[in-house]
Each structure stands twice: as C-alpha cells, then as structure tokens.
Amino acid sequence: MSSTVEAVVSLVGGAKRIVVFTGAGISAESGIPTFRDPLTGIWARQDPEKLETANAFREDAALVWGWYLWRRAQVAQAVPNAAHQAIAQLTWTRDVTVITQNIDDLHERAGAVDVIHLHGSLEQPKCFACHRTPTAFSFEEPIASEDMRIEPPRCPRCRGKLRPGVVWFGEELPAVAWKKAVLATKNCDVLLSIGTSGVVFPAAEIPTMALRAGAYVVHINPVQVVQPSCRELCLVGRATEIVPALVFLMRPSTGAQVERPVP
Known part of the structure; x- marks a missing residue:
C-alpha cells in the first residue's frame, strides 16, 4: 500500500465528519456521458450549451423537453457502480454528507x-x-424516442409548461441546497472530491472552502490534480x-481522530 493511500485511509478513517463531493466523472463510469462527451444518435448535431438555457426553452420547449427525456432515459438504463455503492456504505456507518453536481x-x-x-x-x-x-x-x-420534440406537460396549478428541475446556464444554484452544502463543507474534517473537473462554478469552490475551514481534501480523479495546499492529497485512477x-481498508476504523490545524 502506497504512503499516499495509507495517509488517506488514516485521515478518512479517523475523521468525525466527512463530505463526499462528486462530479460527472463518477457517473461516467456507469455509462452516463459527461457534459464534454460528444452527443450521439439523433442529438449528435445539437449543442448542449444551447439547450441548457431558459431562452432555449422559451424558443422551443418541445425540443428541450425531448432532450431531457432522452437524458433521463440514459440515466434509467444506467446502474450505480462500485464507487456509488461504496459511498452509500460509508454513509450507513459514518457521519457523511454527500454533495453532488x-x-x-x-x-x-x-x-x-x-x-x-x-x-x-x-x-x-x-x-x-x-x-x-x-x-x-x-x-x-422513460423513452428514447426518435422524435426529438416532445411537448412538456402542464403545471397542475397555473397550466404553465413544466421544465426540468435542473440548473441551467445563467441560473443560480438552489438556495437551500447551496446553504446545506456550505454548512457541511465548513464543518467537515475530510472532503473526498471524486470525479470533478473543478471548472463549474460556484460548485467548484467547495474543495477550496473546505481547505479554508481547516479540513483535508482528497482528490480522486483519473488524472493528476494540482495540490497547492499541504492538506491536499490526490489518488489517480478510476x-x-x-x-x-x-472503504474496505477502513474496516475496522483506522487511525486516530483528525486534528484540525489551528488557523
């Protein structure tokens, strides 16, 4: 076992409060394309960045709704992978908050x-x-229709068109979710950043926020992540x-409780 792995096992095993922060990379291993992967099939000529806006919905709600039904069909066909399952197991026995993009x-x-x-x-x-x-x-x-345009259903209250409940370009993050994420991040001992690109803001501020609060940050990524802080570690791989x-190496819990550095 490498010294870095040993250090991570000791840190996570001894932490009182853990935040697991996940990005597109973890779902990609279940077969869900990341935002940067080229589209296929009937959507190959579409630009996701042009479909992920309120203006796109105003101009062609049926096109945007059809796009999201197609994406939902992809998710429905995917299954949680070993990383999802290991994180869930960790939440059953430890004080863990899962924050996902x-x-x-x-x-x-x-x-x-x-x-x-x-x-x-x-x-x-x-x-x-x-x-x-x-x-x-x-x-x-879920349907993977060859018909790209599907009219969205109507709101039962005002009869307006229903839109996907996701954050589009130019929109703010859900206030309640962001507040809960910030609180958990500022109070954790260790943050595991898994499969995140670090370029989508303000979500990308989460690891930096944890560092500023005195926590340790462990990056788990297929490529090396720059670690400007002495409290950052990186494990490269899937x-x-x-x-x-x-998670297996932490059974039973290893190491002493993490001592948070004095600011």
Whole structure:
C-alpha cells in the first residue's frame, strides 16, 4: 500500500465528519456521458450549451423537453457502480454528507440518503411560469424516442409548461441546497472530491472552502490534480477501483481522530 493511500485511509478513517463531493466523472463510469462527451444518435448535431438555457426553452420547449427525456432515459438504463455503492456504505456507518453536481439519482439508488444536489435533479420538474414543483407528478416510462420534440406537460396549478428541475446556464444554484452544502463543507474534517473537473462554478469552490475551514481534501480523479495546499492529497485512477478499496481498508476504523490545524 502506497504512503499516499495509507495517509488517506488514516485521515478518512479517523475523521468525525466527512463530505463526499462528486462530479460527472463518477457517473461516467456507469455509462452516463459527461457534459464534454460528444452527443450521439439523433442529438449528435445539437449543442448542449444551447439547450441548457431558459431562452432555449422559451424558443422551443418541445425540443428541450425531448432532450431531457432522452437524458433521463440514459440515466434509467444506467446502474450505480462500485464507487456509488461504496459511498452509500460509508454513509450507513459514518457521519457523511454527500454533495453532488450530478442530476442523476445513482447515489440514491445505491442506498445513500439525504444527497445534496447542487444542480438539481432530472426527477423533479418545476413550472417554468410559477416556479412551483408539482407535489404529485410522475414521469411516464422513460423513452428514447426518435422524435426529438416532445411537448412538456402542464403545471397542475397555473397550466404553465413544466421544465426540468435542473440548473441551467445563467441560473443560480438552489438556495437551500447551496446553504446545506456550505454548512457541511465548513464543518467537515475530510472532503473526498471524486470525479470533478473543478471548472463549474460556484460548485467548484467547495474543495477550496473546505481547505479554508481547516479540513483535508482528497482528490480522486483519473488524472493528476494540482495540490497547492499541504492538506491536499490526490489518488489517480478510476473511482470504481479507488473508493471501494478505501472503504474496505477502513474496516475496522483506522487511525486516530483528525486534528484540525489551528488557523
């Protein structure tokens, strides 16, 4: 076992409060394309950045709704991978908060509870007009239709068009989710940053926020992550291999409780 792995096992094993911060990379290992992957099939000629805006919905709501139904169908066909499952296992026995930038439900399907979705969820549409979230809404079976345009359903309150309950370009993060994420981050001892690119703001501020509060940050990524702080470590490799191994090595709990450096 390398010295870096040993250090991470000791840190995480001894931490009182842990934050797991995940990005597109963890879901990519379940077959869900990242935002930078080229689109395929009927959507190959579309630009995601032009579909992920309020203006796009105003101009062609059926096109945007069809795009999200296609994405939801992709998620429905995916299954939680070994990293999702290991994180869920960690939440069952430790004080762990899961914060994700992903709009899929793979963490929940793996068994994690109270997951904070910074960018919303494909499972929770809301009204484009009155902004309410329907209390009794259920999607029909996910479809991967060759018809790109599908008219969105209507809001049961105001009859406005329902839109995906995700954060589009130019929109602010959900206030409640962001507040909960900041509170958990500022109070954690160790933050595991898994499969994140670090370029989508303000979510990308989470690891820096943890460092400023005195926590240790462990990056788990397929490529080396720059570590400007002495309290940052990096494990290079696939999340589906590294995360389960860490959780396994922490049974039983190893190391003493983390001592937070004095600012």
